[in-house]
Amino acid sequence: MTVLTLQDLAIQSGVAFGTSGARGKVVDMTPGLCHAYTTAFLNAVVPKATTIVLGHDLRPSSPAIAAACAAAIQSLGMQVVYGGALPTPALALYAAQLGAPAIVVTGSHIPFDRNGIKFYREEGEITKADERAMLDFLVGVPRDLKLPALPAPDPQVERAYVRRYVDFFGTEALAGETIAVYEHSSVARDVLRTILEALGAEVISLGRTDVFVPIDTEAVRHEDIEQAREWAELHDFDAIVSTDGDADRPLIGDERGEWLRGDVVGILTAQQLQATAVVTPVSSNSALESTQSFAQVVRTRIGSPYVIEGMQNAAKAGAELVVGFEANGGFLLGSQVLRDGRRLGPLPTRDAVLPMLALLCGAKAGKLKMSEVGYRLPKRFTASDRIQNFATASSLALIVRLRMDHAAMRELMAPQAGEVVSIDETDGLRVLFVSGDIVHLRPSGNAPELRCYAESTTVDQAKQLCDDCLLRVLKVAAQA
Template sequence: MSMTNLRQIVTQSGVQFGTSGARGLVASMRDDVCYAYAQAFLRAVAGAADTVVLGHDLRPSSPAIAAACAQAVRDAGKRVLFVGALPTPAIAYYAAVQGAPAIVVTGSHIPFDRNGIKFYRADGEISKADEQAMLDAGVQLPAAIAAAPLPPASDEPANAYVQRYLDVFGADALAGLRIAVYEHSSVARDILHTILEALGASVLPLGRTDQFVPIDTEAVRAEDIERAAQWAQEHSFDAIVSTDGDADRPLIGDERGTWLRGDIVGILCGQYLGADFVVTPVSSNTAVERCGSFKEVLRTRIGSPYVIAGMEQLAATHGQGAVVAGYEANGGFLLGSDIARNGATLKALPTRDAVLPIVAVLGLARERGCRVSEVTRALPPRFTASDRLQEFATESSRQLVARLAQDGALAAGLLAPQSGELANIDTTDGLRATFANGDIVHLRPSGNAPELRCYAEASTQADAEALCRACLERVAAQA
């Protein structure tokens, strides 16, 4: 066996930690690299548990990566509890119930030629400190890795995930609603159907494919915008819902097929659940503060580990009984507290979940007796848009952001020359510029892929989209 540490393998392979788990090109995620990541997790973070929960998404490359991770678990003398293809939050929830660590093979929403691995302690998603501990961990690789076939998958985790929502919301929570499910290649396409029907809805399946579709809920593809609107004309439904590849980010559309922004979904979910305190990244819509629904809103860097750390901070500050939740601009919702509802308890799940916000938005519309398109009417008129420049080198993104942070005049001219004077620059994560007329433009290097992301906020949807589009065009022209 050869002895090294994970940091050296990261440097050699290019497979590295992003905002949520390890990410890399499929070609770089060789058996030895994946084995090393799993072994470092077991040695530095997972603790003494004798069982590790393992699952994956529907990317064609995922089972082979899972097999390499499973071999590392077995070689460490631990049992593999294989759950097959399931949503990441379902795997995380089951692992928490079992008091076991978990490994989830998924690239989430990133392009098809990439994949990734997410790691969970028995008490939840690993932290940035855990990532550093893994990078420093010594790993011992066998001369050759012959990964055994994956074992049969257990049905228990899927059943537990369905029951989580049925117990709390009840069999008539969505009664009378007709919900279209855009299935594509989401790992949740079957279990989401099961959950919605268990809650009383009738389900219309649409768009199923065996070709992997990299759905990004923060930058919805033009074809998916058009497709949802066309389906709304062809079919009669109350809402259309979907998720990204591993189902930790929701995509929720109204009866017209218009997709809701993820940071608006987060506000609605927090209101439906009666959250007292909310944590969300700096990129999210400012309507969360302006709506007045929450006692405190804490802003963080982008990425679920930072949101989780913020939830832990608020829970420690405000004590037992305070309902703490978090969400990201991609719509993924994190529950930091147990919530009593309908004589049952919705257990905390401090990792992104797509199902809870879907149920919440539909439930809120039903509770208010309105259509899904009307649930946002009570919110302040602030609108956001986001997009990205793909194949934009991460180092180039960082250099651009650093340059703009040092030169306000350059930032104003490149980001939003028609929005008035530059009022404020926030460098919590990337560069977020607020202008005299209230417009906001935020540039940030992606943590998962060679992309430069742009977030914009304005008083109308058209203005937000125009701000985002024009900024990226100017950046691309000067690159």
């Protein structure tokens, strides 16, 4: 057995912590490596644990990785509570209720040839300090690891997630509503139907596939945009909903099949819950501040650990109802919500179902179409996209060059937007121009991708800013 620090193994394998857990190529996520990551977590972060909740998404590689994690758990004499294929927030919720840590095998939205592992303390996602402790830990990498058979899933894990929402919203909350579910390969495709039907909705199932589809709710594929519009013409529904692979990020569309932006979903959900403090990354829509709906708004780096840290700080400072969201729509609840004698407990990890239900129930209660729920928001619109297979080193070098040359920055990012007004380097390079337009470049923390976020006064202008900037980047890269 080879003994190294987890940091050494991460460098050798290319499997490393990003903005949300450890991620890497499936071929590099060997049983021994996954065993090592789990061993480091159990020893360096939760050494007193006796039970670990374990589950995964529907990627073909996920069960074998989960089995390697189970082998590590059992080797330390701990018990495995196996949830099976369930949404990440469902596994995290049950672990919190059980007072146990959790491990979730998921690659979320990243390309099919990759996967990942997320780690949770009893109280929620691990911190960057926890990641550092894991990386410093000495681990053995077993050779010829024999993987145990995964047990039958414990049905209590799913039931707890369903009960959370049915108990709070009520069995008549969506009575008379018709909701389409774009199922694709989302791990939530069955439990989402269960929840919606338990709330009284009629559910239409669409697009189910056994082939994994890497849905990115922050950069929705053109084919998914067109498909939703076609479905709206074929079916009479009030809304269409979906999630990314592990169901911690929502995709919510209106009766016309038009997908809502994730950061708009976040603002609307925070309003529905009557939040007093909202924490979100710097990339989210600036309409958040303009609504003047919230006593406190905190901007962070991109990634749920930073959002969670901001939420914890806001709660310590006395904020009454703290929430967080990311530009991908994933929503985090940091405080309990009390309504009409019903309680919704905190779930400080990204969740796709809460924002769906908040908007669906809010629209029904307000007698609004889903296309009308955001009509009061300031007219600021965002767009985002990415260049895949763009080396992180290349992204970083580009950003460094632009920081040093404002003329090049303007020419590459938004030549028609006027002079640079301000630069935000919280995470990547986010530039406000005199026109009011915003363009933000940032290397992904999970994959070799360069992401672009743009904001303007119209949908078309935001999309044009984003598309044109990425085209110019590609042109520059080709000339290098």
